[in-house]
Amino acid sequence: MTAANEATDDAKDNDKDHGVLYIGMDLGTSRTAISASNGVRECMFSLVGYPKDHVARKLLGKDVLIGKEAAEKRLSLQFYRPLEKGVLKQDDQKSLKAAADLIRAAIAAARSRKDELIYCVIGAPAQASIRSKEAIIEAARESVDSVMLCSEPFAVAYGLDMLEDALVIDIGAGTADLCRMHGTMPEDADQITIDIAGDAIDEELARLIRESCPGASFSTQMVKDIKERYSFLGDPPERVMVDLPVDGKPTSFDITDSVKAACGIIVPPLIAGLKQLIASFDPEFQHKLRQRVLLAGGGSMIRGLESAIERAMARDMGGGKVIKIEEPIYGGSNGALKIAHDMPKEFWEDLR
Amino acid sequence: MGSLKSNLKDAVKKLAFSTSVDQLKKKGVDKVNVIGIDRITVLIEEAVSRSLRFKLLSLDREEVAVATKEEFLRLLKSNEDLEREQDTLRKLKEQAEVQVDQLRRDLVEQQRLLADKLDVAERNARDDYLGENEAIAHRVKSLFEVLGQTGAAGDLEKRTLELVMDIVSGERRESIRAREQVRDREVDNLQRRIRKLTSSLEETEHRLSEVTAIRNLDEGISSVYREVQGLNRSDRAYGHKKELMADIFRANLALQKKS
Known part of the structure; x- marks a missing residue:
C-alpha cells in the first residue's frame, strides 16, 4: 500500500x-x-432487470430494478436471475x-x-x-x-449455537445443502449439495398440472405461487383448489395430489444425503447426529416436511429427530x- | 434511572417493526414467543449490570455505568435531532414543490393574458378603422349625391375625400400613439411579472433539487454498535468459537488475497 x-x-x-x-x-x-x-x-x-430501451427507461425512471419491482415490470426489462x-x-x-x-x-x-x-x-x-x-x-x-x-x-448452525453433533439441511430454490457440524469448520467431506430443491419442485408441479388439468394455461411464477401457498406432505390440511384459465375462462381444479407428489420428490435425495453424511461419521457419535437434524431455508416451509423426513429416517436409518428452525427465511x-x-x-x- | 428506563422503552419501540400474521406465516413462522417491553427493559438493565459486576471493579463499574447512560442518551438525542432535521427538510421540500407548481401555473396564466391582450388590441384597432373608413366614405358620398343634384359636384368629391382622410389619419396617428403608450405600459407590467415569476421558478426549482439531493432525506439507521465487537469472553464456547472465526478468516484471506 x-x-x-x-x-x-x-x-x-x-x-x-x-x-x-x-x-x-x-x-x-x-x-x-x-x-x-x-x-x-x-x-x-x-x-x-434493466430497461429494454430508452422508452422503457423513461417510463420506469430507473436504470436497475430489483426484486418484486423487477418481477412486476419484467415485460419492459431485460430480466436476470443471477444465481442458478x-x-x-x-x-x-x-x-x-x-x-x-x-x-x-x-x-x-x-x-x-x-x-x-x-x-x-x-x-x-x-x-x-x-x-x-x-x-x-x-x-x-x-x-x-x-x-x-x-x-x-x-x-x-452458528446462528442457533448448534456447532456440535448437528446436521443442517438448508433447502433453497436452486440447491439443498446438507452440512455436518462436529465442532470444527466443516470441510468438503462434511457437506453435500443436492440440486433437487425448490425449483425442481416447481418444475415437477408444472408437469403434473399439465397432465391433470387439461387445457389449463399457467406460468412458472403462478406455479411457484401455488407451491408457496399450498405445499404439504402427509395428510392434506384441506383440498387444494386453484383457478386456472382454460381458453381464457377461469376454471377450478383440484390439484391436491399433484402438490403432494411434487413436494415428495425432495425427500429421497435428502434421505440419501443424510445417510451418506451420518454413515461416514464416527460410529460412536452417529446417533447424536441423527437426533439433531436442523431444517432451514425457504424449502423447509413445506408443511409436514419434517415429519416426512422423520418417517423416512425411521424406515431407512433407524430413526431420527428433525427440528424446523423458527425463522427459515432469515x-x-x-x-x-x-x-x-x-x-x-x-x-x-x-x-x- | 427512570429516564433511562423510559428511553430504553422508546428505543425498543423504535427498533421494533410491525408485521401481520399473514406476513409471519409467509416467512414460515407459525408460532411466536411474546415478551413484554418492561421485561425487555429489565433484562437489558440486568444483563448490563451483571456483566459489569463480573468484569469491573466497583469504581470502574460506576464510571462505565455513567458513561454508558450518557452514551445511550447521546445516541437517542442524536437520533431525535436527525429525525427533526429530516422532518424540516421534508417540509421544506413539500413547500418548495407547492411553490414551484403555483409559480408554473402563474407563469402560464400571465403569458396567456399577455397574448390575449396583444391579440385583442390588434383586432380592435383593425375593426375600428375599417368601420370608420366605411362611415366617412359613406357620408362624403351622400353629401356629393346631394351636391350632384344641384350640379356642383365633379372632381370636388375626390379631393374632399382625400382632405378628410388626411385629417382623420393625423388624428388616428395621435390616437394610436396614446393607445400604444397605454398598451406598452400594460405589456411592460406583464412582461416584468413574467420575468419575476420565471426567476422565482428557477430559484425554487434549484432549492427543490438541492433538498431532494440530500440522499432522499434518509440518513440511514444507526447501528447499535459504536465499536467493533468480537467474541464475548464470557461465552462458554469462547475458545472454540475463536478457532472457528480464525478458520473463516484464513479461508477468506486466501480467497481475497488471491483475487
Missing part, C-alpha cells in the same frame, strides 16, 4: 466515526435476505453485473449511515466454486468496508450476522 493510499484510508476512517454496522446476508437463488445490527431485516427476490443452482452464472458479463447490482441493493436495504463502517458476512452455498466466491466478494466490496464469505449451512442471514459480530477487529481490518 502506498503512502497516498494510506492517507486516503485514514481520511475515510475519520469520516466513519459513528459506529459499526454488521450485515449478515443470505444470497440465495430465489431470495436474498439480510439482517443488520441496526435492526433492519429485509428479504427480496433475487431478480434484476446456488451459484453465480458466469457465462456472461451481464449476469455478473446483475449479481453485483443485487448485492448492492441488498446492502442498501440495510439503510446504513454513511459515517459507519460496514462489515458484512455473506452466506454462500456450501459448494460454490472459487470463481463464484471471488465474484461475490468483488461485487460486495464496492458497497462495504470489509466482507467475508462463509458456508451457508454453517451460518445457520436463519442464514441471522447466523451470518452473528458471525460478523463475533469476528475479531483485526481480522476485519486485515481484509480491508
Whole structure:
C-alpha cells in the first residue's frame, strides 16, 4: 500500500466515526435476505432487470430494478436471475453485473449511515466454486468496508449455537445443502449439495398440472405461487383448489395430489444425503447426529416436511429427530450476522 | 434511572417493526414467543449490570455505568435531532414543490393574458378603422349625391375625400400613439411579472433539487454498535468459537488475497 493510499484510508476512517454496522446476508437463488445490527431485516427476490430501451427507461425512471419491482415490470426489462443452482452464472458479463447490482441493493436495504463502517458476512452455498466466491466478494466490496464469505449451512448452525453433533439441511430454490457440524469448520467431506430443491419442485408441479388439468394455461411464477401457498406432505390440511384459465375462462381444479407428489420428490435425495453424511461419521457419535437434524431455508416451509423426513429416517436409518428452525427465511442471514459480530477487529481490518 | 428506563422503552419501540400474521406465516413462522417491553427493559438493565459486576471493579463499574447512560442518551438525542432535521427538510421540500407548481401555473396564466391582450388590441384597432373608413366614405358620398343634384359636384368629391382622410389619419396617428403608450405600459407590467415569476421558478426549482439531493432525506439507521465487537469472553464456547472465526478468516484471506 502506498503512502497516498494510506492517507486516503485514514481520511475515510475519520469520516466513519459513528459506529459499526454488521450485515449478515443470505444470497440465495430465489431470495436474498439480510439482517443488520441496526435492526433492519429485509428479504427480496433475487431478480434484476434493466430497461429494454430508452422508452422503457423513461417510463420506469430507473436504470436497475430489483426484486418484486423487477418481477412486476419484467415485460419492459431485460430480466436476470443471477444465481442458478446456488451459484453465480458466469457465462456472461451481464449476469455478473446483475449479481453485483443485487448485492448492492441488498446492502442498501440495510439503510446504513454513511459515517459507519460496514462489515458484512455473506452466506454462500456450501459448494460454490472459487470463481463464484471471488465474484461475490468483488461485487460486495464496492458497497462495504470489509466482507467475508462463509458456508451457508454453517451460518445457520452458528446462528442457533448448534456447532456440535448437528446436521443442517438448508433447502433453497436452486440447491439443498446438507452440512455436518462436529465442532470444527466443516470441510468438503462434511457437506453435500443436492440440486433437487425448490425449483425442481416447481418444475415437477408444472408437469403434473399439465397432465391433470387439461387445457389449463399457467406460468412458472403462478406455479411457484401455488407451491408457496399450498405445499404439504402427509395428510392434506384441506383440498387444494386453484383457478386456472382454460381458453381464457377461469376454471377450478383440484390439484391436491399433484402438490403432494411434487413436494415428495425432495425427500429421497435428502434421505440419501443424510445417510451418506451420518454413515461416514464416527460410529460412536452417529446417533447424536441423527437426533439433531436442523431444517432451514425457504424449502423447509413445506408443511409436514419434517415429519416426512422423520418417517423416512425411521424406515431407512433407524430413526431420527428433525427440528424446523423458527425463522427459515432469515436463519442464514441471522447466523451470518452473528458471525460478523463475533469476528475479531483485526481480522476485519486485515481484509480491508 | 427512570429516564433511562423510559428511553430504553422508546428505543425498543423504535427498533421494533410491525408485521401481520399473514406476513409471519409467509416467512414460515407459525408460532411466536411474546415478551413484554418492561421485561425487555429489565433484562437489558440486568444483563448490563451483571456483566459489569463480573468484569469491573466497583469504581470502574460506576464510571462505565455513567458513561454508558450518557452514551445511550447521546445516541437517542442524536437520533431525535436527525429525525427533526429530516422532518424540516421534508417540509421544506413539500413547500418548495407547492411553490414551484403555483409559480408554473402563474407563469402560464400571465403569458396567456399577455397574448390575449396583444391579440385583442390588434383586432380592435383593425375593426375600428375599417368601420370608420366605411362611415366617412359613406357620408362624403351622400353629401356629393346631394351636391350632384344641384350640379356642383365633379372632381370636388375626390379631393374632399382625400382632405378628410388626411385629417382623420393625423388624428388616428395621435390616437394610436396614446393607445400604444397605454398598451406598452400594460405589456411592460406583464412582461416584468413574467420575468419575476420565471426567476422565482428557477430559484425554487434549484432549492427543490438541492433538498431532494440530500440522499432522499434518509440518513440511514444507526447501528447499535459504536465499536467493533468480537467474541464475548464470557461465552462458554469462547475458545472454540475463536478457532472457528480464525478458520473463516484464513479461508477468506486466501480467497481475497488471491483475487
